[in-house]
Amino acid sequence: MPLSEQEQKLLDEMERSLYHNDADFVSAVGAGRGRLSYSSLVLGVLLAVVGLAVVIVGVVIHIPLIGILGFAVMFTGVLVALRPTKALGRLRGGSAAPGASQSGASRKPANKAGFMDRLNDRWDDRNEKND
Known part of the structure; x- marks a missing residue:
């Protein structure tokens, strides 16, 4: 079943927001498994x-x-x-990988919470407009 025009716009907006707010996550997922x-x-x-x-x-x-x-x-x-080469760096005990993952882990929940809060607010606004 195809998405309605409003749903497609909302999906595009969510995707843009994800790229904007969680660039580290997008680059990690987009990079695939590494070289x-x-x-x-x-x-x-x-x-x-x-x-x-x-x-x-x-x-x-x-x-x-x-x-x-x-x-x-x-x-x-x-x-x-x-x-992949990324796994090799972690297995050999690279000092850069743990520091990067800790800073990314401490930073992501704030971005994720803000993103989810905005989604919830938009959902509530949309439901109020329909009523």
């Missing part, structure tokens, strides 16, 4: 190839435990290959 690290990609592909070889060896010699171990290595390789 892939070349070294993580190479390491992950190598682990996946080794894991595949171990799976094949486990099938050939009829030992399921070796095949399962090879699958686990292969799966780990894929996870390492697809790991």
Whole structure:
């Protein structure tokens, strides 16, 4: 069911307000998962190839435990290959990430509360106009 013209305008206004008031959140969501690290990609592909070889060896010699171990290595390789660089900085204990997240966490509730308060006020105003 398509939105009415008034609902579409309200949605556009909410989107503009979100971009204006919560730029950090929009940039974090819009950035997606981050860029892939070349070294993580190479390491992950190598682990996946080794894991595949171990799976094949486990099938050939009829030992399921070796095949399962090879699958686990292969799966780990894929996870390492697809790991974004942002996660690497947090895992290595980067000092900039915790400080940024704390300041962002302390700042966001105020923006969110103000945004939600404005939405509630607009909702009340709209309901009063309709009555």
